[in-house]
Amino acid sequence: MLGYIAGLLIGFTILLFAADRFVMGTAAIARNLGISPLIIGLTIVGFGTSAPEMLISGIAAIEGNSGLAVGNAIGSNIANIGLILGCTAIISPITVHSQTLKRELPILLFTTIACYSLVLFGGLNRLDGIIMLIGLFIFLYWLVKTALSSRISDPLNKEIEQEIPSNISTNNAIILSLLGLAGLLASSKLLVWCAVNIAQLFGISDLVIGLTIVALGTSLPELAASIVAILKKEDDLAIGNVLGSNMYNLLAVLSLPGIIAPGPIDSVVLTRDFPWMIGFTSSLFILGYNYKKNGYINRFEGLFLLAGYIGYQTLIFQSSV
Numbered sequence: 001m002l003g004y005i006a007g008l009l010i011g012f013t014i015l016l017f018a019a020d021r022f023v024m025g026t027a028a029i030a031r032n033l034g035i036s037p038l039i040i041g042l043t044i045v046g047f048g049t050s051a052p053e054m055l056i057s058g059i060a061a062i063e064g065n066s067g068l069a070v071g072n073a074i075g076s077n078i079a080n081i082g083l084i085l086g087c088t089a090i091i092s093p094i095t096v097h098s099q100t101l102k103r104e105l106p107i108l109l110f111t112t113i114a115c116y117s118l119v120l121f122g123g124l125n126r127l128d129g130i131i132m133l134i135g136l137f138i139f140l141y142w143l144v145k146t147a148l149s150s151r152i153s154d155p156l157n158k159e160i161e162q163e164i165p166s167n168i169s170t171n172n173a174i175i176l177s178l179l180g181l182a183g184l185l186a187s188s189k190l191l192v193w194c195a196v197n198i199a200q201l202f203g204i205s206d207l208v209i210g211l212t213i214v215a216l217g218t219s220l221p222e223l224a225a226s227i228v229a230i231l232k233k234e235d236d237l238a239i240g241n242v243l244g245s246n247m248y249n250l251l252a253v254l255s256l257p258g259i260i261a262p263g264p265i266d267s268v269v270l271t272r273d274f275p276w277m278i279g280f281t282s283s284l285f286i287l288g289y290n291y292k293k294n295g296y297i298n299r300f301e302g303l304f305l306l307a308g309y310i311g312y313q314t315l316i317f318q319s320s321v
Helices: 002-032 037-062 066-091 099-120 126-150 155-163 170-202 206-218 220-231 235-253 255-260 267-288 299-320
Strands: 094-096 295-297
Touching: 002 037, 002 170, 002 206, 002 220, 037 066, 037 126, 037 170, 037 206, 037 220, 037 235, 037 255, 066 094, 066 170, 066 206, 066 220, 066 235, 066 255, 066 267, 066 299, 094 235, 099 126, 099 235, 099 267, 126 235, 126 255, 170 206, 206 220, 206 267, 206 299, 220 235, 235 255, 235 267, 267 295, 267 299, 295 299
Parallel strands: none
Antiparallel strands: 094 295
């Protein structure tokens, strides 16, 4: 038992370090190729911070633990909004200046409801997974198009530009990316193995482990990025990390168990976890979106999000017991 817990801690440590190196390397490569910082931040960095969830879900689905894969996707989205944005707003209120992010908020809410509609009847099958992946490519196309048209005026562009490393050569960036990817693969494999064994020892489902421990661990890169961003007064970057990660979790991470190991979904996911995720996403839309003015999440609202996350985790614990 202690060995599995130690394995989890080691896995999460390697995963956090490897994800940072992978994002840094890929972002530096893109910058050296002359790609716009806004495009890098909205696409490449977003993909990199969601790479842990993708790898863990893919490995879990291949090994027959689809519950862990589904739980990881949903649990990470809930943790991103409730825990990460909640804690970030408590540290310092978040103001949404970027018009790109304001347009992304309703898209995220629509995507969340659409994914729920896909799996509501008949579980998660290959067609559902393919539809989600098609949705991902459509979203990426929209992001690139939006970034090209607003990169000069959007304040998010300046915040991202300051964070992308400019002193890393292309060769070093490639090495950094490959080392980060290798670390992500190794840590993901270790995390899935430890999580499944802990679930078996306690007699709980791999879904519960995915919704709680694994989801929290894979959200650590976003937590670190958002807190650092808000301390630097980069509000748009703090919330942009969460929006991008949640979109990738829905369209890329959740699609993997459908494509790799299609099948029914535990009914509790449809009656408890998906509605909670929709509720958190709706709260973020209400708090962060304002048509005429900048969106704003104050400390009290951050406390509300954090309290909601604690309440959700308590509900899972009570259900498991």
